[in-house]
Amino acid sequence: GENVEQHPSTLSVQEGDSAVIKCTYSDSASNYFPWYKQELGKRPQLIIDIRSNVGEKKDQRIAVTLNKTAKHFSLHITETQPEDSAVYFCAASWVGDDKIIFGKGTRLHILP
Amino acid sequence: GAVVSQHPSWVICKSGTSVKIECRSLDFQATTMFWYRQFPKQSLMLMATSNEGSKATYEQGVEKDKFLINHASLTLSTLTVTSAHPEDSSFYICSADGTSGQETQYFGPGTRLLVL
Numbered sequence: 001g002e003n004v005e006q007h008p009s010t011l012s013v014q015e016g017d018s019a020v021i022k023c024t025y026s027d028s029a030s031n032y033f034p035w036y037k038q039e040l041g042k043r044p045q046l047i048i049d050i051r052s053n054v055g056e057k058k059d060q061r062i063a064v065t066l067n068k069t070a071k072h073f074s075l076h077i078t079e080t081q082p083e084d085s086a087v088y089f090c091a092a093s094w095v096g097d098d099k100i101i102f103g104k105g106t107r108l109h110i111l112p
Numbered sequence: 113g114a115v116v117s118q119h120p121s122w123v124i125c126k127s128g129t130s131v132k133i134e135c136r137s138l139d140f141q142a143t144t145m146f147w148y149r150q151f152p153k154q155s156l157m158l159m160a161t162s163n164e165g166s167k168a169t170y171e172q173g174v175e176k177d178k179f180l181i182n183h184a185s186l187t188l189s190t191l192t193v194t195s196a197h198p199e200d201s202s203f204y205i206c207s208a209d210g211t212s213g214q215e216t217q218y219f220g221p222g223t224r225l226l227v228l
Contacts, residue, residue: 034216043205043219044156089155098144098209100217104155 002027006103023090024072030094118220135206141186142208150203
């Protein structure tokens with residue numbers, strides 16, 4: 001089955017700097033890659049997603065890139081702010097199955 | 113749109129009792145719902161996929177007789193933790209799939225279960 005690896009597990013960046021979180025997936029049939037932000041004790045919230053027919057997608061300070069050949073995708077957050085502090089999960093889903101497989105998460109700390 | 117609710121938000125119970133958690137899609141019909149378990153500082157682990165009108169599909173290692181899932185309507189799925197034990201204490205989150213195909217899952221707020 002699909003396996004999603006996520007790195008790093010913890011990331012600290014200075015406020016205003018950029019943060020990058022990387023994920024790899026194992027199943028080449030995967031074609032949908034959402035990213036979720038989860039604050040402590042709350043539900044995961046979708047922040048951006050990308051489908052396999054697109055290499056990059058951007059929404060204000062957040063961008064996601066996808067390299068299908070290498071089977072990896074990344075989340076980029078620019079001009080980080082204190083409210084960006086949270087746990088971020090990448091995930092992958094594939095044709096013919098509604099299941100989403102999550103990475104283990106990255107705890108992002110924005111330092112003042 | 114795409115709001116998913118869960119009830120209760122937290123529950124404390126004694127070991128050996130059963131606990132039912134409800135997951136509702138409030139403004140859309142969900143043919144498929146998913147149940148996840150999340151231990152502290154860990155990722156969401158899919159427990160089972162619930163399809164309206166049919167039996168749930170459980171992930172490997174999840175005991176179907178212990179975690180009973182019922183998806184009786186297009187807006188409601190329930191998870192019953194039977195004979196709960198302290199190791200079942202966790203954060204249980206449901207999500208719903210709005211339509212078939214590649215759709216985003218919408219998550220409920222989660223239910224925190226503490227078994228004493």
